[in-house]
Amino acid sequence: MKRPPKETAESTRRIARRSLLIGTAQLGMIGVLGWRMRSMQVEEGEIYRNLAEENRINMRLIPPSRGLIFDRNGVPLAVNEQNYRIIITREDAGDVDDTLDRLARLISLPDEAIEDVKAEMARRPGFVPVTVAERVPWEDVAKVTVNTPALPGITAEVGLSRHYPRGSDTAHVVGYVGPVSDYDLSKMDDPDPLMQIPRFQIGKTGVEAKFEEELRGSAGTKRIEVNAAGRVMREIDREEGKSGADIQLTIDSKLQSYAEARLEGESASVVVMDLETGDLRAVASAPTFDPNLFVRGISGPDWRALNENKYRPLSAKTVQGAYPPGSTFKMVVALAALESGLVGPEDTEYCPGYTEVGGTRFHCWKRGGHGNVDMHRSLQESCDVYYYEVSQKIGIDRIAEMARRLGVGVEHDVPMSAVSTGVAPDTQWKRDRYGEAWRIGDTVNASIGQGYVLATPLQLAVMTARLATGRDVRPRLIHSVGGVIQPSGAGDPMGLNENYLRRVRAAMNDVSNARRGTGFRSRIVAEGMQMAGKSGTSQVRRITAEERARGVTSNADLPWERRDHALWVNFAPYDNPRFAISVIVEHGGGGSSVAAPIARDVTLQALYDGPPPLEAYPSNLHDEIAAQQKRIENHVARGTTSSDRA
Missing domain, CATH: 3.90.1310.10 (Penicillin-binding protein 2a (Domain 2))
Structure with missing residues (x-):
């Protein structure tokens, strides 16, 4: 059937509108695609080129x-x-x-x-x-x-x-x-x-x-x-x-720098310990080295110079060095004897200058002997024979037990490298180590800190701190980690007889402050600052009977490696102890003449928190000390330390 013209015209108009809309939409889509293509090719082209180049x-x-x-x-x-x-x-x-x-x-x-x-x-x-x-x-x-x-x-x-x-x-x-x-x-x-x-x-x-x-x-x-x-x-x-x-x-860098400077020219070590907390205020070993060399990659010549130096600048002698403690060990033996009940503080031993044990003669350092000696005088004048005799009465096991109780032969928990345990030998130790029985001669040698006995400077400082306080003082090197305060090393009372401890302290005081004391020349004269100490000289070679007959060779006439070690320990002030100090000078000779002056100077530096007044020293030393303080002041100001032995 034929549609009317009016209807046909309306249909044509609708088709035209739809075509226009579809065309417009198509053109819009083409435009968007074209704009996007342009954006991708021009504006974002670098991004996609990078991706195309296997970016990852x-x-x-x-x-x-x-x-x-x-x-x-x-x-x-x-x-x-x-x-x-x-x-x-x-x-x-x-x-x-x-x-x-x-x-x-x-x-x-x-x-x-x-x-x-x-x-x-x-x-x-x-x-x-x-x-x-x-x-x-x-x-x-x-x-x-x-x-x-x-x-x-x-x-x-x-x-x-x-x-x-x-x-x-x-x-x-x-x-x-x-x-x-x-x-x-x-x-x-x-x-x-x-x-x-x-x-x-x-x-x-x-x-x-x-x-x-x-x-x-x-x-x-x-x-x-x-x-x-x-x-x-x-x-x-x-x-x-x-x-x-x-x-x-816990280190005081100012005191540490002073100690390093004071040790210049020596192969030595110093430990300063706070008696209230156990804090280690100074832990100095000389000679030392510049750690920045290792960070940057140390050169061959620098490494050889350090590694081949016979004074061992790379060694932390304060904790790694184990030495015969010599007469500084006598306080251990004295306290062990008193605590055993077998020896009283007033009991005496006769010193003719030697003791015979099993056909072997053990000599006192004083050739003519000390005569009748009690515990106090044995420490004050460092009589060897007293300890030879007393040690045989109490035996090595009691001595070793007291040594470990006071911190010798114990590996202390300090975060340093290769910390040594030292040796506080007893009968079982020798059997385990050498498969041999302990001999009386071993006890006699150990009684004066020789033979198998070995101690580090840190252990000697701990020993002195425990003698001074009667507490189980423990060394503390870390004050805080990430702001968290670490436990104090103050320690609890050790349960030792306080009367015996007072007697040992009084004898140590006379070592430094009585005219017949071995450390009198290195005393502190400032009121309220006096130190109580003990010298030690440990042999590194055996002196033969022939050598004694013709006269013992002086340390000065021996090669450096064969000279005696010089040792000193002290606490100060005597009436109100604040610090314990130990000093060891390798192959330095006499403890009272070499180690004691160093300990005195470091002690005063710690007590005064800086250079002490000259009046703290005996008057005859003022000029010497003034020159020394000037040298050390210049040394520290230059920012140098003892990296080579003179």
Whole structure:
């Protein structure tokens, strides 16, 4: 049926409108597609070109900031400083040889350094960056940054490196850090991923090593976009790690510097212990070394100079050195004898200058002898024969028990490297060690701190602290970790007879302050500052009967290695003890003439918290002490310490 014209016209208009709408929509879609294509090609073209060039996302670790180390007064002992370095990532570098050659034309890069980098890359996974150069000047960093497109896989970074502002003064205590080695990794069951960061530094000795995990902190991460050429295009995001905990030591850096300077020219050690808390105020070993040499990578000549030095600058003698304590051990024997009930404080022994035991003659240091001697006088004048006789009455086991009770032959819990246990020998010890029975002659030797007896300077300081207080004082080197105060070392009463302790202290006081005392020449005369001490001289060689007959060879006439060790221990002030001090001068000769003056000077420095007035010394020493104080003041001001023996 034929439609009316009016209906046909209306239908045509509807079709036209629909066609127009469809056309408009099509044109709109074409326009949007065209705009998007233009945007992708022009405005976002670089993004998609990078993606087309096999861009990928890499995860990288961010090393945390290592915790700082301070002295008891907040003086920094170990800090972090900026370190510019150049690194290479093998899987991003393409032709490694070509890339390194290009880099060598921009910055100074010796051939041996290039070979070392190649060897390091061969040991590491391809994605692990390897340090090419560090501590590079800013000018070199700028050159590398500008030329990054031509150096695939090469990146200039700024990191942190350890620095020790006090230098050698605290080297043996704080220790030092160094790059992670294959040996370090072999000792770890599950190494922290941080260990794969190029030249990542970890503690090697001292507090740095003992508190490595606390100081290290935890790593952060960052996601970066790199193109196929290895060029870092952008950092997408990052998550910061956690900085290591700061550590505060009990060391007084000012007193520590003084002690190091006072030991200049000697192979020696000093320990200063606070009697109230057990805090170690100074732990000085001489000669010492600059720990910054190890952080930067010590040179061959520097290493040989330290390692081949017969005075052992790398050794922390305060805790590693175990020496015959000589007559400083006599307080142990005296207290063991009194506590046994077998010997009374007024009992005497006759000293003709020697004792015969099993056909062997054991001599007193005083050739003509001391005559009748009681406990007080035996300490004051250091009579050997008294201890030869008393030790045979009480036996070595009682002596060894008292020694360990007072801290000798015990490994004390201080975070330093290679802490020695020393030796407080008894009958079982010799049987276990040598498979032999203990002999009376062994007891006689041990009674004056010779034979098998060995003690560290730290142990002698602890012994003196316990004698001075009657408490189980324990050495404390760490004041706080991450702001958390560590337990005090004050200790509880030891349960020793206080009357016997007072008698031993009084005898030690007369060692320093009575005219016949062996330490009288090194006394402190300032009122209320007097020290109570004990000298010791320990032999490192056997004196034969023939030598005694013709006259014992003077220490000055012997090679350094065969001379006696000089020792001294003291606490001060006598009436109100605050500090215990021990000094050992290796092969120094007489304890009263060599070690005692050092101990007196360090004691006064601790008591006055700085240079003491000349009036604290006997008047005949004022000129000598004034010159000495000036020398030490200049020494400390120069920031130097005793790194070589004179």
